[in-house]
Amino acid sequence: MISFQVNSKPVSFEGDRETPLLWVLRDHLQLTGSKYGCGIGQCGACTVHIDGGAQRSCVTPVSDIEGRSITTIEGLAADGELHPVQQAWLEIDVPQCGYCQAGQIMATADFLKKNPAPSDQDIDNGISNICRCGTYVRIRKAIHRAAELAGEEK
């Protein structure tokens, strides 16, 4: 049995230890906000935070997260308050089909911790999630806006 925390709640998983965290979240814990896109860590639609850092859950075996703490898109907003990245996404109206956006938001939330005021170049180097609809123009704008909002909150 593997025990860990998801969105501050203790959970455990009994099953194939190789199961990617993504499928544990989706099929077993029924947290479907994290999406399956490629299964090989390429697209980032499955991005979650493990002990606060962005990871691609489709290539993270559940055995690796014993005792660790996971945050998914469902747990990003704290106490009913949207995270600054979510606020920026809402304000800029980023999504089209929306399928990749949970991963984009989770990736950005971690990215901004390390780069609180990123340049366009920083974004190019730091964000590699795929958006098939091509919402990148608005993603870029929203990342800058989220940085502003996070700065204001401090």
Place this chain on the structure above:
Amino acid sequence: MSMSVENARMELDLIDESRRRFLVAGSGIAGSFVLGLPAITFSNRAIAQDLHGERQIGFFIEIIGDGSVIIGSNQPEIGQGVRTALPMLVAEELDVEWSKVSVRQMPLGIVKTADGYDWKYGGQGVGGSTGLTENWDFMREVGATARQQLIRAAAARLNVSPASCSTKPGYVVCDSPAGAISYGELIADAAKLEMPTESPPLKDMRDYRIVGKRQNALDVIDIITGKAKYGIDTREADMRFAVIARSPYLNGRVRSFEDTEARKVGGVLDVFKIDGPEAGEPYLILASGVAVVATSTWAAIKGREALQIDWDAGPNAKDNTDTFWQQNHEMLKTKGQVVVDDGQLEQAMSEADKVIKRQYQVPFVSHQPLEPQNCYAHVMEDRCHIIAPTQMPSGASRAAAAVTGLPRENIRVEMTRVGGGFGRRLTNDYVAEAAMISMKTGSPIKLQWTREDDVRHDFYRPAGLHEMGAGLDGDGKVIAWTQRLASASKYYRRPNMPDEDLWGAELYDDDFPRRMVDNFRLEYFHNPIGVPRGSWRAPAHTANAFVIQSFLDEIAFETGQDPLQLRLDMLGDKRELEYGNHGGPTFNPGRLSRLIGFVAERIDYSKKRPDGHGVGLATHFTFGGYAAHGVEVTVRPQGQLIIERIVAAIDCGFAVNPQAVEAQLQGGTIDGISTALGLEITVKDGQVQQSNFHDYPLLRIAAVPSLFEAHILPYDDTPTGVGEIGIPPAAPALTNAIFAATGIRLRRLPIGDQLQKAMSG
């Protein structure tokens, strides 16, 4: 039995047909009628009896006591914004505050009639950039009719004439001391009223408060908090999970399989064969394979990995795209099927001062919506339940009916939010597969495709080799034009499709520059290959715009003309030309002139730039809408390409939701650039060689310039679609910019490493 790509087009026709019948059946008065309270009026009263909730007017509108309004959306939402745009039309005419509106996805609605099936909620299905245009009148009438009913309810209550009443957002205001009465108070009375038989007048567009203004998508909050439900998120009681190991060979079959190890995988419940169609025959599903059913997605995937399957490689085992290209070159040396022949081509060419010929190659590409195909199916003895991310819900219903033999009225099809369409989900092969598996196991199942499945089993955009020819007079004016195309037609295994009609999916015979060049010929060669083909966002426009807009720049260069001026001379001023293809009945080339002139100015096209820097332009008319691009690039000495700036412009007549139009223009442009830069599907020994995003590299944010402008140039009061319009000119604007920067003309897509090779050699 056949389905899908073929039928997708037929379904679009069906929508058109059904809509025409609506209008004919209902009207008699001024052409427009109350589709309003939907369908009530056109089919049978029995439906009308059961449709009324106590707080509902027709199928689409429900008003809660606090005045909030729930508006039904009958179309699939694939990221094009229709779930916001259609309710905007209803809310505008209903006269409510937009902030009070929420939206509810409606299921497929079909009604059995004496001679088949009719739509219950109006035509449903999204393809061909028609989601908005097909519903523009319909949804406004839905709102306007409901508003009339609320007014009648208020008038009756106050015992005044309806004519003395009007509305303000959320309230009926009558000429009475009672003042304003909220819709919430009136809805119960309004819901009981007999439906009117005439269409109410629509609002003057100058009075619009909601439509034509920038509105955020209604679902953003659910998307950014992970609550939005896509097909892949479906979870129903007792549901099992399934995957299929499909033949890696085009039209291959399962000779035998060994499942002992697969069945040992924890959670695997069942393993069985799925039979595909005969090669070349119309199809319901695409591939033969072996299905694995399990208690979780991962168990099904692990079970599939443990299968040992002996494949019969089948009749296409020797198919190679390399051979396909050689064949296309050979074909172009012969005479093909002349499908348009205006004027005297040979004579004009022989009299021309200069003749220019060029060949261009456009590859097979794949759709790759980010949500891989999936479908929930529960086939029961007398009925069936389908939940699917699909662009064509009635195709899903037909697919399930074909598999199960159940009458379509016993098949319930629900639509989820869809993680991208791009044309892939016009085909419901995955619905048929899911129904097959549920029928075989007797359980509710969700079929899940992996990314590899999606890359290898698609209906790819056709590949083709184009030979362009132009004859010019002494002044550099184009007096003769030919396009000769050897391709694998998109009309793939379509039933009752004669060979001589295959060109129709590849060459749109009324496209630019027809009627602008007197001597004009289109010639087609169909080169069959086992690669499945289908509609890929803006279908053949993506290929033809690349070819035509590249060739124009080549003509300009060869004759010392300015590429912009050459286009303006050929396009000319605003005038309506006959246009028989989708997006007609007319095409106004002057609207393209306006757009390309606009982007040229924005991007400072006439400015001299140093070596290694260049700007390219292109413009194209797609499905009723007009677009142009200007792209500025830097190419480093070793061939590294940097896109510095993009200026995109669209003329979609009237923009219902400018914010969504802008998004489609940005996204379409990026799709065009992404595909041109690095995307290609190749086949070797009958197998698709790509499998996932490492070898089918969709564009990431780093390649998208910070300088990116998307402009909407309004034209008139009629909206056109926007989903596909923004793609076609993007690729040729990019390759034209590369030529301007380097003198290297890229005639083969994708661009790949061609620049590095050309510049290092």
